[in-house]
Amino acid sequence: MVPRVMSTQHPDNARIPFFAASEVLNGEDEVREAYYVFSHFKCDEQMWDFEGKEADAHIVRKLLSSYYDFFSSRPLGKDFRLTMRVPNPEIEKGEAKLLAETLEMIPRSYDYVRSLGIEHPPIFEVILPMTRSAEEVMKVHAFYRDFVAGKGRFELLGEKVSDWLGDFLPEEIKVIPLFEDRDSLMRAAEISERYAEWAELDELRVFLARSDPAMNYGFVAATIYVKKALYDLSQL
Incomplete structure (x- = not known):
């Protein structure tokens, strides 16, 4: 489930x-x-x-x-x-x-x-x-x-x-x-892939923050960062 x-x-x-x-x-x-x-x-x-x-x-x-x-x-x-x-x-x-x-x-x-x-x-x-x-x-x-x-x-x-x-x-x-921050969101796919390979996982859940990035970088920028992270993750 x-x-x-x-x-x-x-x-x-x-x-x-x-x-x-x-x-x-x-x-x-x-x-x-x-x-x-x-x-x-x-x-x-x-x-x-x-x-x-x-x-x-x-x-x-x-x-x-x-x-x-x-x-x-x-x-x-x-x-x-x-x-x-x-x-x-x-x-x-x-x-x-x-x-x-x-x-x-x-x-x-x-x-x-x-x-x-x-x-x-x-x-x-x-x-x-x-x-x-x-x-x-x-x-x-x-x-x-x-x-x-x-x-x-x-x-x-x-x-x-x-x-x-x-x-x-x-x-x-x-x-x-x-x-939760810009740099980690931009590397979300890379980090997730390394961990999944190391742990020999068939699947992995990943959480992408919205509130903290929006407060730190603005709503539009936060939306772009998360969409980029989602795209990168979808390519794995």
């Missing part, structure tokens, strides 16, 4: 949403919002945003525990996508270790749904904002593969970590590059 409509957690509400308790959405409000995004607003995907804001790291557990009947028949990761936007350590130095913390919730969330008999990873993609090079994307992919999922292969006092803590699944994830 390729999602067509994503909720981004960037609301501009004229009034307090019906699922919120106050003008400022708290963590529990965002959990309810995610449910309504899928069940009532008919979105395919919810961005779970860890970049520049606090987000609930137990979102999968809370959705399943509160709305089990809905998600047991329409599993996250299969019928719906919950996709995390993570900090870019190359740019957001103060939030760099939050990337590691965020990636750790992927196998933990899978453990939880498996305990309920759902054999499908609820999260298997992350969004990397402000992508400027293929190496940035590769590092996130490799860090998860080698140091998050890969820690199961390590030995501790003669015992494999996976025998002690259980398997760390999925073994790999995909990283969605989000291109």
Whole structure:
């Protein structure tokens, strides 16, 4: 399933949403919002945003525990996508270790749904904002593969970590590059192709920003940059 409509957690509400308790959405409000995004607003995907804001790291557990009947028949990761936007350590130095913390919730969330008999990873993609090079994307992919999922292969006092803590699944994830400035938009196809070849991917989702380029370069210029990026990507 390729999602067509994503909720981004960037609301501009004229009034307090019906699922919120106050003008400022708290963590529990965002959990309810995610449910309504899928069940009532008919979105395919919810961005779970860890970049520049606090987000609930137990979102999968809370959705399943509160709305089990809905998600047991329409599993996250299969019928719906919950996709995390993570900090870019190359740019957001103060939030760099939050990337590691965020990636750790992927196998933990899978453990939880498996305990309920759902054999499908609820999260298997992350969004990397402000992508400027293929190496940035590769590092996130490799860090998860080698140091998050890969820690199961390590030995501790003669015992494999996976025998002690259980398997760390999925073994790999995909990283969605989000291109947000002129130079990266002009190189979006090149960067995406390098990452896809390195990771041996048959398909890759790519996000092209509109709001930041429009604010930085103007609406017309931003439209041209994105159209050029789309054309280049279509030629791959």
